[in-house]
Amino acid sequence: MSTTSTTSSTSTASTASAPSAAAPVPRAVLAGIPAYVPKPPSPPAQGPSHRLFLNENPYPPLPSVREAIAEASARTNYYPTIHPERLLDALARRLDVPSAHLVTGPGSVGIYQQIGQAMLEPGDEVVYAWPSFEAYPIVARMAGAVPVEVPLADGVHDLDAMADAITARTKAVFLCEPNNPTGTAVGAAELTRFLDRVPGDVLVVLDEAYFEFYRSPNAPDGVELHRDRPNLLTLRTFSKAYGLAGLRVGYGVAQPAIAEALRKCSVPCGVGRIAEEAALASLRVEAELFERVERIVAERERTREALLGLGWEVLPSETNFLWLPAGEAAEPVAREWESSGLLVRAFPHSGMRVTIGSPEANDLLIAAAKETAPPAR
Incomplete structure (x- = not known):
């Protein structure tokens, strides 16, 4: 009886520890999505x-900014706030917008992920120029949306063609102004004309990552444009002009309904204390x-x-x-x-x-x- 019991126990243990032929399978859509940054x-x-x-x-960051980074590093044993409230308050004053219009993320690309979660559903179409910011097809496909790529015209956004590409299935338009990777820009007049053609239920994401380098007298200002356009979301970043690429701080400005939806999809504490303090210090020495x-x-x-x-x-x-x-x-x-x-x-x-x-x-x-x-x- 003892022998039988031992044999049965061994058999059960062996069965329980045997590797299964099945394994979790990632979403099929991932097979067609390239890595965000190539080697x-x-x-x-x-x-x-x-x-x-x-x-x-x-x-590199200015000495006063590096000092703020060093001081904040001594408190990394504590969680930062869910949202970087002090930075949001500073940006609200700097941009003259209500804090309810603001959303932050780990770089503007982090906000794009929030856009995919908050605004896109499988089957939606996303219109953007190509080539442009490499995150666009990734964000769209991750959400199960359909990318609609409109070729550049002589290296510049073809806004008429982009407007013509909008259909009843279009949920969002991504527009990089100035454009990455070509550095070209369309200007305020053409952009405003384009925005007037976009249906009000289509989100327009105006990516102004290079806003501070834009020297044309015809440069648009997405923060000003958003004030009377409920479908416009303007994105900016501390990575480029402010030299904080390694700390990942981006922000968006939109009407409260959109901003609140994006905040719901943000990673809690996505902008850490060191990043927030560095951004605040940078604003002080603009x-x-x-x-x-x-x-x-x-x-x-x-x-x-x-x-x-x-x-x-x-x-x-x-x-x-x-x-x-x-x-x-x-x-x-x-x-x-x-x-x-x-x-x-x-x-x-x-x-x-x-x-x-x-x-x-x-x-x-x-x-x-x-x-x-x-x-x-």
Whole structure:
């Protein structure tokens, strides 16, 4: 009897511990979604390198901002607030909007994920230009929505074609102004005309990640535009002009109904204490930070003029990067420049996006471009 009992127990244990042939299966839609950020260029084996492929600010945070970061780091054993209330209050004063109009996220891309959860359902259509911000097709497909990509016209948003692409199934339009990766812009007049054509029940997400670098007198202001447009959500970020890309702080401005819906879908404590304190400190020293922005804009224009003088095609830019429509030569040229320590972003069969770096990095870029024959137009 003892032997029988032992055999039975062993058999039961063996059955319980046997691995199952079945396993959880991720959603099928994920198979068709690319990774958000492709593998960055490999730095050269020897010598210094310059990161010109992620649109980062070449300047580190100001000393007062670094001090705020250090002080906040001593309190990381405590949870931050669910939403960064002090930052929301500061932004409300800075932008002259009610705090109920504001939403935050870990970078503006974090808010895009909130948009997918709060505003999109399977089968909805999302209209956007292409190429544009790489998060757009990912956000749409993750929500089960249908991406509707409208080709750029000479590197610029074709707003008439985008308006024509809106159907009864369209739930949202994503519009990057100025556009990433081309750096081009449509301007306030054309944007307003487009917004007037969009049905009121279609959400328009106006991505102004590069707002502070926009120097055209015709530059739109999405915060002002949102005041009498219930379907407009304007996104901005502390990553670019404020130099806080590593801390992930983005914010959106919309009428209360949209802002509240997005807040419901935000990750609790998604903007941590260190990020909030860094953003607050940056707002206090905006004048000094924007002097740096002016230097970047000046370097952008200097670098573009130099490249044009060498025979390269370079689109006009309102951002902190340049777009070189190199076509099939994009990847080979990017690999060649890597050997010089220039890490730029190649878009296969299309072009190269080159972040404006330090003057030293920009000089190196000009020197490399001088040694490389421009692609035939």
